[in-house]
Amino acid sequence: xxxxxxxxxxxxxxxxxxxxxxxxxxxxxxxxxxxxxxxxxxxxxxxxxxxxxxxxxxxxxxxxxxxxxxxxxxxxxxxxxxxxxxxxxxxxxxxxxxxxxxxxxxxxxxxxxxxxxxxxxxxxxxxxxxxxxxxxxxxxxxxxxxxxxxxxxxxxxxxxxxxxxxxxxxxxxxxxxxxxxxxxxxxxxxxxxxxxxxxxxxxxxxxxxxxxxxxxxxxxxxxxxxxxxxxxxxxxxxxxxxxxxxxxxxxxxxxxxxxxxxxxxxxxxxxxxxxxxxxxxxxxxxxxxxxxxxxxx
Numbered sequence: 001x002x003x004x005x006x007x008x009x010x011x012x013x014x015x016x017x018x019x020x021x022x023x024x025x026x027x028x029x030x031x032x033x034x035x036x037x038x039x040x041x042x043x044x045x046x047x048x049x050x051x052x053x054x055x056x057x058x059x060x061x062x063x064x065x066x067x068x069x070x071x072x073x074x075x076x077x078x079x080x081x082x083x084x085x086x087x088x089x090x091x092x093x094x095x096x097x098x099x100x101x102x103x104x105x106x107x108x109x110x111x112x113x114x115x116x117x118x119x120x121x122x123x124x125x126x127x128x129x130x131x132x133x134x135x136x137x138x139x140x141x142x143x144x145x146x147x148x149x150x151x152x153x154x155x156x157x158x159x160x161x162x163x164x165x166x167x168x169x170x171x172x173x174x175x176x177x178x179x180x181x182x183x184x185x186x187x188x189x190x191x192x193x194x195x196x197x198x199x200x201x202x203x204x205x206x207x208x209x210x211x212x213x214x215x216x217x218x219x220x221x222x223x224x225x226x227x228x229x230x231x232x233x234x235x236x237x238x239x240x241x242x243x244x245x246x247x248x249x250x251x252x253x254x255x256x257x258x259x260x261x262x263x264x265x266x267x268x269x270x271x272x273x274x275x276x277x278x279x280x281x282x283x284x285x286x287x288x289x290x291x292x293x294x295x296x297x
Contacts (some may be wrong), residue, residue, distance in 0.1 A: 011094065017103055019066035020072060021088045025276045029064040031187065034280030035180045036060060036226040038156030038230075038287050039173065042237060046291045052164055055114045056157060062111035067133050067153070069104030073097050074137030082198040115160075122163040129156040138203055147188040147207040151181030172233055179229030186222040187276040189215060190261055193269040216262055223254040230283060238290035246286020253279045 022028055036056045040048040072079070072090040078096070079085035089095035108130065115126045132153040139146040144277040155177040185207060190201065192208035193215060199206050211218040231247050253275075260272040 014034075016089045016095050020095055020100060020103065021068050021236055022068075023065075023106070026088060027274055028068075029061045030185075030277035031280060032064055032154050032157060033057060033060045034277065034284040035155060035176075036161050038280075038284045039158040039161035039176060041287050041291055042176075042234060043162045043173070044185070045237065046295055048161075048165060051117070052161075055117060055164070056161065059111045059114045059155060062107045062114070063129075063133065066104040066107035066111065067098045067136075069107070070134060070253050071137045073100050073104075075140075078202055078204055082195055082202070084195060084198075100202075102216050118164045121167050122160050122171075123197045125156075125160050125163050125169070127154075129160060130158060140206070141237060142205070143208040144210045145185075146205060147185050147192065148181065150188055151184035153179040177232055179233070182222045182229070183226040183276075184278070186219050186226065186257075187273050188256070189219050189222070190269045190273040190276075193264060194266050194273070216258070216264070219261060220254065220258055223257070227251060227254070234283075234287055234290070238287065238294050240290060240293070242290040242293055243286055246282055246289070249286075250279050250282045252284065280283065 018024070033056070037053065040052055040056060072088050075085070076088075076091045079088055079091040085091060090097065090100050103190075112126060115123055130150070134151050136146065136149045139149040141147060158177045158180060159169040159173045162169050189207040189211065192206035195204075196206070196208045198204075199209060207218070208215050227247060227250055231243070234243060257272040260268040262268075
């Protein structure tokens with residue numbers, strides 16, 4: 001009689017590496033991409049050119065992937081105790097710490113090669129951007145709202161976009177960064193609400209825990225601040241119906257997210273987090289179309 005093994009087939013290194021960098025979950029890098037591209041359009045006053053679009057798109061994918069490698073190494077002991085993360089490649093031991101760090105370093109180096117095709121100012125800004133990316137995974141041990149640190153890391157494409165276009169970073173770039181930080185606080189708090197029970201048990205610090213029973217109200221307020229700041233800045237360049245429609249569509253998504261998270265279910269909170277990239281795309285599309293309409297008129 002032939003006995004069929006029930007053990008899972010061994011996975012290739014490529015499959016494990018792709019899992020490590022969340023290749024099958026593009027929502028993560030899309031959350032970084034839309035604000036950066038939006039900032040490129042505002043900084044340039046319209047289409048910024050294919051070179052910068054390619055640099056920032058590929059650079060975003062590479063740096064997000066490198067960040068996943070560092071994050072999984074930093075959190076490997078915590079991730080063992082969280083349902084959603086227990087089977088990550090580093091946590092499960094299928095990928096070693098050295099492998100993950102080496103992969104992250106290669107990806108970051110490739111991203112830096114892209115930055116080298118811009119200008120001296122943008123190259124200089126890439127170093128603090130990398131530093132914040134490396135700091136974030138460890139902020140969860142010491143900062144009561146580490147999502148704010150993530151907000152800076154996920155928003156650094158904005159000043160770099162201005163630098164690549166204008167060779168300096170004006171005040172409005174930092175205003176947009178602060179606005180985007182509030183968006184990151186919104187969606188990453190939704191993400192933290194999924195793991196709140198596990199994080200409380202293992203002593204992890206998150207905004208969902210810090211906000212407590214005000215988590216839903218906090219997320220909603222963060223969204224509104226984000227939309228208000230971005231509307232204020234973009235309105236100075238392309239006021240009109242197109243921009244208002246885009247922001248109204250984004251506001252409708254915020255209302256929808258509220259209905260998803262108000263009962264604090266894991267499924268609802270995770271769905272709200274996963275769909276956030278559509279909110280970022282809505283603002284990006286509105287800004288692009290508004291500039292296009294302005295050029296045509």
